Each structure stands twice: as structure tokens, then as C-alpha cells.
Amino acid sequence: MTKRYGAIEAGGTKFVCAVSDENLNVLKRIKIPTTIPAETMNEVFKFFEENPCDAIGIGSFGPIDVNRNSDTYGYITTTPKEGWANYDFLGEMKKRFDVPYAWTTDVNVAAYGELKRGAAKGLDSCVYLTVGTGVGGGGVVNGKLLEGFGHPEMGHMIMRRHPDDKYEGHCPYHKDCLEGLTAGPAVEARHHGVKAYEIPKDDHDWEIEAYYLAQACMDLTVVLSPEMIIFGGGVSKQEQLFPMMRESFKKQMNGYLKTPDLNKYIVHCALGDDAGITGCLLLAQEEAEKANK
Amino acid sequence: MTKRYGAIEAGGTKFVCAVSDENLNVLKRIKIPTTIPAETMNEVFKFFEENPCDAIGIGSFGPIDVNRNSDTYGYITTTPKEGWANYDFLGEMKKRFDVPYAWTTDVNVAAYGELKRGAAKGLDSCVYLTVGTGVGGGGVVNGKLLEGFGHPEMGHMIMRRHPDDKYEGHCPYHKDCLEGLTAGPAVEARHHGVKAYEIPKDDHDWEIEAYYLAQACMDLTVVLSPEMIIFGGGVSKQEQLFPMMRESFKKQMNGYLKTPDLNKYIVHCALGDDAGITGCLLLAQEEAEKANK
Numbered sequence: 001m002t003k004r005y006g007a008i009e010a011g012g013t014k015f016v017c018a019v020s021d022e023n024l025n026v027l028k029r030i031k032i033p034t035t036i037p038a039e040t041m042n043e044v045f046k047f048f049e050e051n052p053c054d055a056i057g058i059g060s061f062g063p064i065d066v067n068r069n070s071d072t073y074g075y076i077t078t079t080p081k082e083g084w085a086n087y088d089f090l091g092e093m094k095k096r097f098d099v100p101y102a103w104t105t106d107v108n109v110a111a112y113g114e115l116k117r118g119a120a121k122g123l124d125s126c127v128y129l130t131v132g133t134g135v136g137g138g139g140v141v142n143g144k145l146l147e148g149f150g151h152p153e154m155g156h157m158i159m160r161r162h163p164d165d166k167y168e169g170h171c172p173y174h175k176d177c178l179e180g181l182t183a184g185p186a187v188e189a190r191h192h193g194v195k196a197y198e199i200p201k202d203d204h205d206w207e208i209e210a211y212y213l214a215q216a217c218m219d220l221t222v223v224l225s226p227e228m229i230i231f232g233g234g235v236s237k238q239e240q241l242f243p244m245m246r247e248s249f250k251k252q253m254n255g256y257l258k259t260p261d262l263n264k265y266i267v268h269c270a271l272g273d274d275a276g277i278t279g280c281l282l283l284a285q286e287e288a289e290k291a292n293k
Numbered sequence: 294m295t296k297r298y299g300a301i302e303a304g305g306t307k308f309v310c311a312v313s314d315e316n317l318n319v320l321k322r323i324k325i326p327t328t329i330p331a332e333t334m335n336e337v338f339k340f341f342e343e344n345p346c347d348a349i350g351i352g353s354f355g356p357i358d359v360n361r362n363s364d365t366y367g368y369i370t371t372t373p374k375e376g377w378a379n380y381d382f383l384g385e386m387k388k389r390f391d392v393p394y395a396w397t398t399d400v401n402v403a404a405y406g407e408l409k410r411g412a413a414k415g416l417d418s419c420v421y422l423t424v425g426t427g428v429g430g431g432g433v434v435n436g437k438l439l440e441g442f443g444h445p446e447m448g449h450m451i452m453r454r455h456p457d458d459k460y461e462g463h464c465p466y467h468k469d470c471l472e473g474l475t476a477g478p479a480v481e482a483r484h485h486g487v488k489a490y491e492i493p494k495d496d497h498d499w500e501i502e503a504y505y506l507a508q509a510c511m512d513l514t515v516v517l518s519p520e521m522i523i524f525g526g527g528v529s530k531q532e533q534l535f536p537m538m539r540e541s542f543k544k545q546m547n548g549y550l551k552t553p554d555l556n557k558y559i560v561h562c563a564l565g566d567d568a569g570i571t572g573c574l575l576l577a578q579e580e581a582e583k584a585n586k
Contacts, residue, residue: 142435146517149520222448224445253466
């Protein structure tokens with residue numbers, strides 16, 4: 001019998017649900033605004049009642065509990081988002097649909113999608129950094145999702161400040177961590193409220209942005225030695241950032257490590273908005289295969 | 294027939310070679326000063342001629358080439374150490390002893406030893422940081438050695454400076470990276486040449502040291518989410534650092550992430566000088582088992 005795989009990319013502003021055939025061709029896809037669980041999840045449940053699947057992959061906004069030994073495995077944990085804190089996402093799904101599940105973060109599924117079908121196809125490792133309203137990062141190491149006691153929170157790496165940067169940073173926990181200095185709100189606040197897409201491409205502020213993102217690449221390189229660092233998210237649609245990041249990375253690394261060719265190392269995502277759903281479907285397929293063994 | 298496993302912990306000042314029975318009990322062990330390959334390696338070859346093994350695990354000082362797709366896989370690469378740059382370590386071993394090999398860094402084998410038999414026993418992930426004459430880091434993720442295009446070089450993470458620290462750092466590539474600010478020579482230079490073990494335990498310089506090491510722990514946590522961060526090396530024998538690092542980590546994290554209990558998260562190594570050899574033997578055993586399948 002032919003298989004069907006399901007995907008839920010659960011973002012902070014919208015959910016995307018999809019169902020695919022066994023070759024991962026998407027047959028149906030819907031978008032649902034992220035409001036409160038009673039509303040959003042009811043649409044999710046309806047979608048999978050109408051589109052039964054043999055396995056479902058979920059990539060969720062976080063923080064989430066990915067620790068299989070934990071009592072709250074499968075929960076969204078401490079989000080300020082109304083109604084979602086301590087929401088038993090995976091449990092509520094399992095109650096309704098008794099199938100194998102994959103459960104990880106929205107950025108880990110994007111990393112996985114890019115590794116298997118996108119920019120990092122054919123590699124065993126990569127990092128996926130999304131720079132938008134926030135900064136998140138996921139990764140794959142030795143072909144497997146990067147997780148440990150929990151999941152990465154790469155937006156909160158501590159930064160050495162750029163000497164010209166007077167902006168204090170907006171992270172409520174760390175002020176000037178990576179997210180506090182480089183996410184969309186930081187770019188705009190540093191530029192006195194001008195929208196990021198209205199800041200001239202040759203403005204010095206982009207050098208500052210590139211400096212921090214390159215510093216993150218440097219730290220990720222010396223910690224993880226990934227085969228590729230892939231950028232997604234709104235801010236990284238500023239294409240002028242890429243040559244600037246590579247240049248700044250080279251300066252900061254200062255010849256210490258031989259990395260892959262920087263034009264192929266610090267790159268834009270290839271799958272765009274499909275990275276997450278692709279990763280979810282791949283993980284669903286793997287879970288279904290594991291369950292069949 | 295009973296198996297024998299071999300281990301080479303190749304350090305910058307000494308090599309340790311060992312042979313074990315099939316339960317990894319060490320039967321014989323020698324230390325060889327690290328001089329030039331013609332001298333040091335001849336002793337290594339002699340040891341394994343006299344003590345034939347079914348597989349050998351090697352953890353080497355670096356940088357080394359761990360990329361199996363590379364022409365120089367198995368080489369020590371760019372070290373300033375006389376005679377060792379571009380030395381085909383693994384190739385020279387294979388010429389003489391036709392057995393399965395494991396090949397990784399000295400800190401990765403220590404991480405692996407601590408994970409399987411030491412402080413992190415029973416876990417799937419950890420980081421091992423050695424703080425001594427230099428700073429090195431290795432790791433295990435999902436039970437496997439942390440590698441990608443190459444191996445980690447955690448000593449070169451970029452640091453936010455402590456506001457009281459006037460010392461410029463001694464890393465020839467990055468000046469004030471983690472190694473440049475926290476390795477033994479940095480501790481002593483910051484304290485006007487006083488030997489680390491002679492600096493009073495309550496001196497403010499230890500607060501500075503703990504701040505940087507805690508910052509490294511913070512970055513490692515948000516990137517890797519390891520289940521444990523283990524410290525080894527001479528500087529980390531300063532036991533007063535541990536409570537200070539935990540306190541500083543807590544301040545720097547500022548409640549953002551729920552980590553494991555810090556007393557069990559930021560810890561001293563359990564195997565001491567045996568971590569490396571233990572990791573080498575475990576990896577040799579795994580290679581032998583793979584080869585037998």
C-alpha cells in the first residue's frame with residue numbers, strides 16, 4: 001500500500017501543514033495563523049483527519065522539550081506566546097493520530113531539509129541560521145540532528161562588540177547576544193527605526209551586521225567544524241551581506257584554520273520557505289521506516 | 294582467539310602508547326618524549342612490533358586531517374613543531390601494521406573516554422575542554438565523535454572581554470580568543486609572570502579566568518546543548534575555578550535556558566590522565582568489531 005507522510009512546520013506566526021506521497025512529493029499544504037492552541041491546533045487536527053498519514057514530522061518554534069527522558073518531552077515549554085507555554089504538542093497529536101512521530105525544532109528541520117535536498121545536499125553536516133525577527137540555529141552532525149540535553153539556541157551566543165557599534169542590543173536576557181545585535185529589530189533600532197529594507201546597501205551598519213554574523217560563523221566553525229553554514233530568514237535576504245560576511249570571517253579567522261571555499265561555506269539557503277516542510281517529511285519517512293523494521 | 298587493542302595518545306610533549314586485552318584492561322603502557330618523528334615514531338613502531346594489536350586507536354595533537362575524502366587524511370597538518378608538519382601519521386602506521394584504525398584528535402579521544410567510562414558515563418553527549426599550556430576542546434554528539442569538514446578547535450572561540458581585564462591575549466592568530474586569554478601562559482602573563490600555582494586562590498584574576506571559561510560554556514551550551522561540560526588540563530586543577538565558573542555561567546545565561554544542575558554540568562574530568570588512552574582503546578575496539586562484521 002502506498003505511504004503518506006505528514007509535516008507540521010509550527011512557526012511563531014504561522015503553521016504550515018503538508019502531506020506527501022511516499023516519494024515526498026507534496027500533495028496538499030495549508031497555512032494556519034498561529035493564534036491560541038484551541039484555534040490553531042484544531043485546524044491541524046482537522047487537516048490530518050482529512051489527510052491520514054503513516055508518520056508525521058514536526059518542527060516547532062521553541063523552546064521545546066526534545067529530551068526523551070523528560071516528563072515533558074514533546075511540550076512547548078517557556079514561550080511567552082499566549083496559551084502555548086507548557087503545551088503538550090506531541091501528546092495532543094498522539095492522542096488523535098497513532099503514528100510514529102519525529103519531534104524537533106523549526107530550525108533543526110530546516111537544517112535537515114537543506115542537508116538532504118538543498119544547499120548542503122550530499123554532505124554529512126551543516127548549520128542553518130535564520131536571521132529575521134529573531135535569530136535561531138539548527139544543525140546536523142554526522143548525518144543526525146544536533147541535540148543534547150535540549151536543542152541549540154544559537155541566537156544567544158555571546159558576542160565581542162564591533163568597536164563602532166553604539167547600539168545596546170535588545171535581547172531581554174542578554175542584551176547584546178547574537179540575536180540582540182543582529183535580528184531585524186536590532187538592525188532597525190541601530191538605524192533609528194528605519195526599516196531594514198530601506199537602509200542603503202552600502203551603509204556602514206551592514207558592515208556591523210556582517211561582522212557579528214561572521215563572528216557567529218567563526219565560533220560555529222571552531223566548535224562544530226560544519227561542512228556548510230546556511231543562512232535563511234528575512235535579514236539574510238540582504239544579499240550584500242554575504243560577501244561582507246565572508247570577508248569579515250576571513251579577517252577574524254586570520255588564517256588559523258583551512259575551511260572549505262568561503263563562497264561554498266557561508267551560503268544562502270537553497271530551499272527557501274520549503275526547507276522546513278522538506279525536513280519534516282524526510283524525518284517522517286525515516287520514522288515510518290524505523291517503525292516497519 | 295583473544296583480542297588485543299592498541300592506543301596512541303600523541304601529545305605535543307609526550308606520546309603514550311598502550312596495549313590492552315579485549316576487556317580494555319591495559320597490559321602494557323609506555324611514555325615517549327615528543328621530539329622529531331624519526332625518533333618518536335621509531336619508538337612507537339617498536340612498541341607495536343613487540344605488542345601486536347588487532348586494532349589501534351590514535352588521538353593526536355593537531356591540527357590534523359580527519360576528513361576521509363581528503364588526500365591528506367591521517368596527516369598532522371600545519372603544526373609549527375619541527376618535523377611534524379605534513380607528517381603522514383596514519384599512513385606510516387598502516388605501512389607497518391595492517392589493522393583497522395581510529396584516527397581523531399587528542400581531545401576527541403579524551404571526550405570519548407570520559408563519555409564511556411568517566412564523568413559522562415551513560416550519556417550520549419559531552420564536551421571535553423582542556424585548559425593548560427593551550428586550550429583544546431573535543432566533543433561527542435549523539436554518541437559519535439564531533440567532526441565535520443575537520444575537527445573542533447574550541448580554543449579559538451571569540452570572547453567578549455571582561456571589563457577589568459587589561460591583558461591583551463597571546464594567541465598569535467587572534468590575540469584574545471579563549472586560548473589567548475585563559476591558557477596557562479595568559480594566566481601568568483596577566484599576573485606579571487607569577488606561576489599559576491603561586492597566584493592566591495582568592496585573587497581577582499581567577500574571577501577573570503572563570504568569566505571567560507564560563508562564557509565558553511555558555512557558547513558551547515547554546516550551540517551544542519551537551520549533557521555535560523568536562524574540564525581537564527593543568528589550569529583546571531585550580532579547584533576554586535569550578536564554583537566561580539558555575540556562578541558566572543548562571544549570571545551570563547541569566548535564566549534563559551534550563552540546563553542540567555550546574556554541579557553536574559560543569560565538572561572536572563574523572564579519568565584524569567587516563568581519559569585519552571581509554572578513548573583510544575574504546576575506538577580501537579569499535580573498529581575491530583566493525584571490521585569483523
